[in-house]
Amino acid sequence: MWSVSGAGADLAAATQVGHFDVEDLTPATRAVGVAFHGGRPVVLTSREGNGVYVHDIVTHTAVGDVLLGHTGFVLNAALVRTRGTTLVTSIGADNSAHVWDLESGESLGDPLTGLAYNGTLPYCPAPAVGRVDGRLVAVSAFSREVRVWDLTTMSPLGEPLCGGGNSLVSAEIITAGADAPVVVTGDLDGTVRFHDLADGRQIRPHITASRLFVDVAAARVGGRIHLVRSDWQETDIWSLGTRPRLLGRAGTSRRACLGAVDGRAFAVSSARDHTLHAWELSTQAPLGPPMTGHTSDVMALRAGDADGVPLVASASMDGTVRLWDVRTGHPVGKPLDGHGMGALCVDFARLDDMPVVVSGAGDGRLRFWRLYDRSPMDGVELERFPSPVRAVRVADIDGEPVLVAADSFGLMRVWDMRSPAWTAELDVGSGITGLSIGGGQVCVATQMGAVALGVNGVARPVEPRSEREGDVP
Template identity: 35%
Template sequence: MDGWLADTAFLVNAGPAEVLGRLEEASGPAGRLAAAVYRASVHLHGDAAAGVRRGMLALDAARYGDQELSARINAVPVEGEPPARWGVEWASGAMVDHRFRHAITGHTGGVTAVATAVVDGRPVAVTGGKDQTVRVWDLTTGRPIGEPLTAHTDLVWAVATAVVAGQPVAVTGGNHQTVQVWDLTTGRPVGEPLTGHTDWVFGVATAVVVGRPVAVTASEDETVRVWDLTTGRPVGEPLTGHTRDVCEVATAVLDGRPIAVTASWDRTVRVWDLTTGRPVGEPLTGHTSMVNTVATAVVDGRPVAVTGSNGETVRVWDLTTGRSVGEPAIGRTNAVTAVATTVVNGGPVAVAVADSYGETVRVFDLTTGRPIGEPLTGHTGRVNAVATTVLDDRPIAITAGSDRTLRIWDLAVDQPVREPLTGHTSRVNAVATAVLDGRPVAVTASHDETVRVWDLTTGQTIGKPLAGHTSRVNAVATAVLDARPVAVTGSYAATVLVWDLATGQTVGEPLTGHTREVSAVATTMVAGRPVAVTASHDKTVRVWDLATGQPIGEPFTGHIDRVNAVATTVLNGLPVAVTGGDETVRVWDLTTGQPIGEPFTGHIDRVNAVATTVLNGLPVAVSGGDETVRVWDLTTGQPIGEPFTGHIDRVNAVATTVLNGLPVAVSGGDETVRVWDLTTSLQIGLELVFPAPVQTVAYTPDGWLVAGFGREVALLADR
């Protein structure tokens, strides 16, 4: 292993510029692994304090499956900071990828478009975003070049690049019906905006026609327009023929003539001769749904178009014959929204966004139509655009996401440095803990419609995913029914299922009654019988007898908006439920179904999470919402102390436990987990920073902390 990479103190304490400048020196599996670990979240820890970086690197080493490296990183001394309090026992690695090189951040809204160019001899990416700006990035360093380009007055949907009069330019379009040309050397607009479209501009491409650089633009107004980039004037009449929005355009050369290929929501692909402005042949038909994206390439010496549709397919078209080539390449379970092409290891490939939630990218061999390797994963929001280029003589893909990041991928790397633990394929929404066959387990619920059981000792999943929900699973709680551990889960489809954790089978029929998604579940005992308490976006709370599967009493009503959270406890000898929703916290007598006291008010936005505990002998509730955590005396209904502040975005999850004899609350939100001393209202130690938003937290009876972030699960132990 490279000596400098073996020095974990260097990784933790050295400046990111110094470390990043040496990552390409990594050789051998151990060196490549350490480099991958450092790159995984450098966009987050690069500018952070060394203590925060230490925690993130330890987490990412565990995500890559190297517990020994994680422990060594966690043990690195940091000047001015105490030893790391939390160690990572294990973490899943569903969102890490050995091909990942770097993430670039700076846009304040989702990144919607990306193209590449060369400026002053440096490879750059040009991006457009929902923040109404166009930005230029040095792909070697990941740093911005100059200030953001501001002229657009609405979000930017499309970016392309060209060379005009020897100068690199970008051409951008968006919601404002105009097209803007930018000098990439100076960062200034070139001339006046190009006007003529009467609706949003969704796509831009560039070409050379009769020796002059042109831009080709596609619009929701159902037209395609061609612009002379030297004069800023339209070339000929608009190209018409599509009967719905034209979403994207690409250019190529066919029989020595420049052409444009356009994709439309009318389910067709059209080819246009840019010299004459006339269509070439008949529309290309075969997609059964809206065509969202198009790119061009050369396969076996013939020009082809690659298109993606809402019908879950990627199709390849021979532009000479107008016929499809081979069978459609299938996406996952939803729209193909972006595609680009390049050459990897001498063969033509397509890089396409083809995933049920648009968060992963797949690479297809254009010769065979088959996928190559595993999907590229890591974005925590929808991927909106893909571009390809060459960096350091290696083919790379650049993906732009709604998570406000650009990610750079080395397409030539095909061997993983280590196999991480995998699990859910989409966001983890909820977690609960239980004991199964004497082993501590976590039960997680996900957007991928499954429930999974994890052995907390090994980090391995137990059995197959529990599949029965027909929509995303939002909530989970555990209980004991007839001396067997069970999980109770609630879904977007408004149903509640009970699972025997030993067999993985459902118990009884689904519990139905809610009319909108079930957002939270808790369990307790009422009159000696195990019950589940469910909260829903239908503004109600329901109680279910787990032995019979029947509802108990009428739904609890009182919340004026969706109910997001529920917990249970005992108050004055009575079993009660504590619920959070709208902007209030409410307490309910589970025996009578009646509210107890007035709603607790103070949060200024919806309450997303509640938990209960005992503080100084009094039953209390801890709630999270807006950007604060609040503590409430359940006996009086009054707040205890000031709100806990520190989160910079909404708090999604709250849990309570006792650590070293102290009652504590743990809150998860933004991309951090924070631990609070309930007796002093002070944060304990540094916040734990995660590479994706934290959706759920739970404690085990042994004091381990289980966190769900993005698609992943991690187990942390208080040292």
Template identity: 30%
Template sequence: MFVVAAGSPERPLVVACEGPVLEVIDPGTVTRLCTLPTGIDHALRLVAADLDGRPGAIVTGASVRRAIDLETGAWTSITQNQDQDQDSLVRATLPPYTVELADTVLTVRDRATGEPVGVPVALPNRWARGAAVTTIDGRPVVAVASGTTVTVHDLTTTEEILTVVADEQRVDAVAILGNILVTAGIDESVRLWDLRSGASLGTPAPSATGVPITAVATGRLHGLPFVISGDEAGTLRLWDLGPDGLTQAGTTLHGHDDWVRSIRITELDGRAVAVSAADRTLRRWDLTTGEIVGDPIDTRYSTDVFTIAHWNGMTVGIGKQSDNRTRVWDLTTGELVAGPLDDWAASCAFAALDGTLYAVLEDHPEDGYGDYDQDEIALQVWDLAEGDKLGEPLVGGGFGGIVMRKPVTVTAVGGRPTLVSGSGVDGLLRLREFGAENPVDVALAGHEGQVNALATAELDGRTVAVTGGLDGTVRFWDLSAATAIGGPRIGHIGKVRAAALAEVDGMLVAVTGGSDGDLRTWPL
């Protein structure tokens, strides 16, 4: 987390950056003025800026830098200097001094000669996160964040003159606004302190986000489009989806006591039903009445991957649980009809397409598939019913031995089955046909950071995808043409965690849920 003083003497502001958002705070009242998306997954630097007379901030990520207007929220990308120093050395300057903070040592130097001033200070904690300089009553000082404390030192001697215990866990950033010390903690709160006495000024400004949305599904009920969402508290909500957006329909659905991992729509005994996977159960909900159908299905373990398919005359739920075994349930009776199966332990997605059940598995070099490096975790498509491997592995489909489950699916592109994956840490959306002599193999760039959510649909004979990322943006893709559709859609305050597509009055609309607790619609 970063924090800086911004604005003007007439209208001072405090800006905190955590993940893909900026929090703009009034230091006089310690109230949050607004929360602005940055479109950058992981910020490396934050500085205040004057944007043609307007208060601004410049946020730097791994491959992009953006100037953000703090009044309007508008942002502009700035050319990134690839040679910019991004090591662990933190520097601050107050002529004639330069402050260096490296690892756990604070060093003050003469700016002209580079020689140390006073004795270098060994800080008490390895979490030395930042430094800010100012002058108090004519005395140059530096405030250093280290662990749970901020220490203030005289720049002429490096003598410690004040200690503030600012956070119970860790101070991530520090800034100075006049005689006010600003700290940002790992708990995402921003606190203000009197720089002379160390006294707390007001109550912390807490994080602004609501209950994160973790799963979204769309369908049609009585011929009209609807959305069902699930959140981190285990709650499900039904929404009518119209040209003007979302309207909550009916009552909130309660039953789960842990976050909703997946929602799928199907039909059981002639009625529209939603099936949700959370805690260690599958629950079936009548979408007309909002009532739960039958008893919860005990999965014994949490369900990491889930889909619904038609198999052997049954409507079944296929899930891979946290014990790395796959199980199949008859959703009409709730009975386990297959499993636990050990063969699909590495599954990160299941998909039903044109009567075929597909499983997408991690493909590790030590298992003998492919000739790529150990770090290049790949994805391999299998015919789940026949047990046959289909095509070659998709290299770059995972990272660090782990494949994220949500942004992976199998869909038809140009009439050919295609693996679509956004699970790489590089934020690329990868397409790989399988079963073709000259398969299409494409990587599409757009997100700044990990893709978190993926959904696909057909529109006018072409396959379209929507993705949501850790950078807080939503993007559309024409998979048939292997190209992006327009630029990023900005609106979520934080990462996007779930996405679905629906048709409304002949128009394709994406529905996304974020860590900010918002459910948003985006017409294509």
């Protein structure tokens, strides 16, 4: 601390009136911020355990208790006074920010999570705190985005002020009973948003960004919306009734699908070594042994059943689709092979009142297999896509069995499954990464955002490209 006086004072002549070597506390202690508290100069520090400490610079005495909560390196901390309360804010390399009451040592609420620290800006400032229209808010500036938070609910206000992206990895329509259909979208950076299917408005605070290369799966299981978000380091499991983060699961857990067996909500996901793991959402306890057999990346997983036996279908770049009994982890029959350039998507369906598996391949073809004996249905041949089939979904729309498929060029096709050929198609205009059907509509995840489309009855079959001019809208 230095004493300076007079306008334009000579700083070289300033007098030092206080000095505190924070390494006297422990050799690992670091100063992460300075401030004035009650007219006294204080320093904010962090050390082993990633707690935040406040000390008087002149007297070296502690001010308040240690503030605990960070699980990683604390980057910066700050002190602010608002309406008679002294708050401490901090930001860390654990992708979170915290706000504490200095006097009580208590956190204002859950951490501000989902900040995406990429290691390139180690001196991100601590969140700034203020009031807007009487509401206590914080502004965080992290490696890739600036965001405003409501400190009453500890949730984000609106979209990031900068750094937001639109490239989606998934879009799921979730419906149940009289509830309005909800569209849950997952962004490439891990941001999860919730929209009303009817008008597109955002209906609840989004889950903030995580890290790049994220997979997001959402479904209503047992009357509750569950969500699994994963990247190469960790998997987050959420229950969205009250938006709690149930727990985290260490390790890579990609391409998850959700379901229920014996009254338990479960997820099936793929690990780095291409094995599949079925685990209970609430406890992470495995439902059975790992499912081994794939020799390359698993690109899609889909839950279904056969005569009450819970199944999961997996599509892989090794060119096979495999069926698994979730309870035992055992394969059901031989692999469904022959997918040129890999199997990229899969779903369960009924065709001519027969349970079937439909798969999409990298060569642009759809293939159909009888579920009971895993034999190919040679009589079904739809015109191939011009690029890899990225998504396929089957549903009843107005009582009609409908299949919707899309490729990586943005071409989406609809098939009335009682017709001999495609019945409609549309060029969305952006690469498609996933789709979902619900409420009589199709929601498409693209590299430019989400698109909701209505399916209006059954059109006439689309002629093969060689026999028509242009595209049918």
